[in-house]
Amino acid sequence: MMLKPSTMLSLTVLLGINILKIQYFSDTDTLLVIFNENPVAETKDFDENTIIDLDNRGDLVSMTIEHARERTDVSNFSYQIAA
Numbered sequence: 001m002m003l004k005p006s007t008m009l010s011l012t013v014l015l016g017i018n019i020l021k022i023q024y025f026s027d028t029d030t031l032l033v034i035f036n037e038n039p040v041a042e043t044k045d046f047d048e049n050t051i052i053d054l055d056n057r058g059d060l061v062s063m064t065i066e067h068a069r070e071r072t073d074v075s076n077f078s079y080q081i082a083a
Contacts, residue, residue: 024068031068035060 021034038055040062046052049066065071 029066029068029070031065031072032062033065034062 019034019037021032023032023034024030025032036055036059038059038061040053041056042054042058044052044054046063049071051064051066053061053063055061
């Protein structure tokens with residue numbers, strides 16, 4: 001799929017009471033994965049192009065991946081909810 005500049009793709013998946021959100025921002029080539037809506041207590045650089053947000057228990061809240069097209073296959077996204 002070819003994306004126009006400044007296009008944002010967004011997917012929200014309901015997993016029981018939790019909500020998983022995945023957003024791709026084509027204007028900055030950034031992928032944002034939000035695992036839950038917990039308040040962010042700490043932000044860490046995972047590597048040069050990946051930032052993770054943690055809650056006060058140290059659990060993952062979100063992950064930001066810069067240069068996503070180089071580092072992932074954003075155009076071919078699929079998901080599966082295992083029972």
